[in-house]
Amino acid sequence: MNKKKLSFWEIWNMSFGFLGIQFGFALQGGFMSRIFQTLGVEQESIPLLWIAAPLTGLIVQPIVGYLSDNTWHPKFGRRRPYFLIGAILSSIALFIVPHSPTLWIAAGLLWVLDASINISMEPFRALVADKLPEEQRTYGFITQTLIIGIGTWIASNLPWFVSELGVSNESEAGIVPMSVKVAFSIGSFVFLSSILYTVFKTEEYPPEKTKKIEKTIDWSFGKMLSEIICSIKDMPLTMKKLAAIQFFSWFAFFTMWSMANPAITEHVFDAPYPIESEYNFENAFEKSEFDRKNLKFQEASNMTGAYMGVYGLSSMLFALLFTIYSSKKRINRKGLHMASLALGGIGFISMYFISQHTYLNISFALIGIAWGSILSMPYAMLSSSVDESKMGITMGIFNMFIVIPQIIAALGAINYLSSLLGDETINTMILAGISLLIASILNLTITNKSAIK
Numbered sequence: 001m002n003k004k005k006l007s008f009w010e011i012w013n014m015s016f017g018f019l020g021i022q023f024g025f026a027l028q029g030g031f032m033s034r035i036f037q038t039l040g041v042e043q044e045s046i047p048l049l050w051i052a053a054p055l056t057g058l059i060v061q062p063i064v065g066y067l068s069d070n071t072w073h074p075k076f077g078r079r080r081p082y083f084l085i086g087a088i089l090s091s092i093a094l095f096i097v098p099h100s101p102t103l104w105i106a107a108g109l110l111w112v113l114d115a116s117i118n119i120s121m122e123p124f125r126a127l128v129a130d131k132l133p134e135e136q137r138t139y140g141f142i143t144q145t146l147i148i149g150i151g152t153w154i155a156s157n158l159p160w161f162v163s164e165l166g167v168s169n170e171s172e173a174g175i176v177p178m179s180v181k182v183a184f185s186i187g188s189f190v191f192l193s194s195i196l197y198t199v200f201k202t203e204e205y206p207p208e209k210t211k212k213i214e215k216t217i218d219w220s221f222g223k224m225l226s227e228i229i230c231s232i233k234d235m236p237l238t239m240k241k242l243a244a245i246q247f248f249s250w251f252a253f254f255t256m257w258s259m260a261n262p263a264i265t266e267h268v269f270d271a272p273y274p275i276e277s278e279y280n281f282e283n284a285f286e287k288s289e290f291d292r293k294n295l296k297f298q299e300a301s302n303m304t305g306a307y308m309g310v311y312g313l314s315s316m317l318f319a320l321l322f323t324i325y326s327s328k329k330r331i332n333r334k335g336l337h338m339a340s341l342a343l344g345g346i347g348f349i350s351m352y353f354i355s356q357h358t359y360l361n362i363s364f365a366l367i368g369i370a371w372g373s374i375l376s377m378p379y380a381m382l383s384s385s386v387d388e389s390k391m392g393i394t395m396g397i398f399n400m401f402i403v404i405p406q407i408i409a410a411l412g413a414i415n416y417l418s419s420l421l422g423d424e425t426i427n428t429m430i431l432a433g434i435s436l437l438i439a440s441i442l443n444l445t446i447t448n449k450s451a452i453k
Helices: 008-015 017-038 043-049 052-069 080-099 103-131 134-164 178-201 221-233 237-267 284-326 333-353 357-374 377-383 388-398 400-419 427-445
Strands: none
Touching: 008 103, 008 134, 008 178, 017 043, 017 080, 017 103, 017 134, 017 178, 017 237, 017 284, 043 103, 043 237, 043 400, 052 080, 052 103, 052 221, 052 388, 052 400, 080 103, 080 178, 103 134, 103 377, 103 388, 134 178, 134 284, 134 357, 134 377, 221 388, 237 284, 237 333, 237 357, 237 377, 237 388, 237 400, 237 427, 284 357, 333 357, 333 377, 333 427, 357 377, 377 388, 388 400, 400 427
């Protein structure tokens, strides 16, 4: 199929829904561990509570990819029905999760939230390959990264921002502060509205295998499972090499999302969450002391979230620079990705040496360069190496190599490997840095010329 070149604003419109998706991911990544800690979980158990997210992606993404490859609706097209379903479910989950009265409810809602985000997210990657000619795909994926960076920066700062407007950051033991609840409510609204913008502003090409507009979805579970298995078995060599790079890249970022808040509040701000069992709340002095330390932790968590937003801002600037560049010239994807991951690894490791929290800006700026590249370069390289007619299922399977390392991390790899470096929680960030450096080196294995440029 001959695909016309799209303007910047056409690509922007088809990617704008990622703003909402990233609001969901940034609020989840920046503040779920804070919610878990507020509800009483010990630091060592935090990664395990996060296992719902990658397990959900492992199951949902290949299935949604297969279904979207085999769907056509006269009004909503091929990928957009999944955007819409995921957006509605994600918005409901985002609104409810900070109101969780118990830890198990919060963990269950994380499962629902991540499943819903995955339903929306996977088809967005396939949409770029569906809509854009080969020479514009890097441009398309980088434009998505630009929008993701904007969403990450704004959403990560929301609790801090609303508390600056006067919303309370104080709370009783086991209660999530109102500043976090308001931030998640805003995220819920942005998620749904931005997806709706893309749904109504974007048209899709009908699948080539259909000669007329009609519903072509095959609901046969056996056929779906068979095609997923065959697609995994027949993965091209470049996809396998990229999968190894993705493994170490996403192990690093899952480590950050699950452990950055306890690591930074403790190591940089000297404000760990006070353990409720260590205080007698019937004693006025001890209750006052708990409240003081709890407020200090909540304020440090707000600042940690705001600093984490810098990686979104940095990835946005990265994407803006290369959106302009790639609109005119081709990029050496392999070299750029290799250098970006190395800078991100240095950013993580540098956190160990920080004594003044303002230097976190530098660490997260470096991490943002890696994040911007992770969200664009692997997908651009992959889209040049696979069958376009199966782009949905291919992207779904490729994303399995995002969630598998997260499952391994959640099941104990973070705790075990970071303990080899020492007992301090900040060692989890060093582990993340080492993982990104390994991912950087693995780019040397990519030799397919069509993937590199």
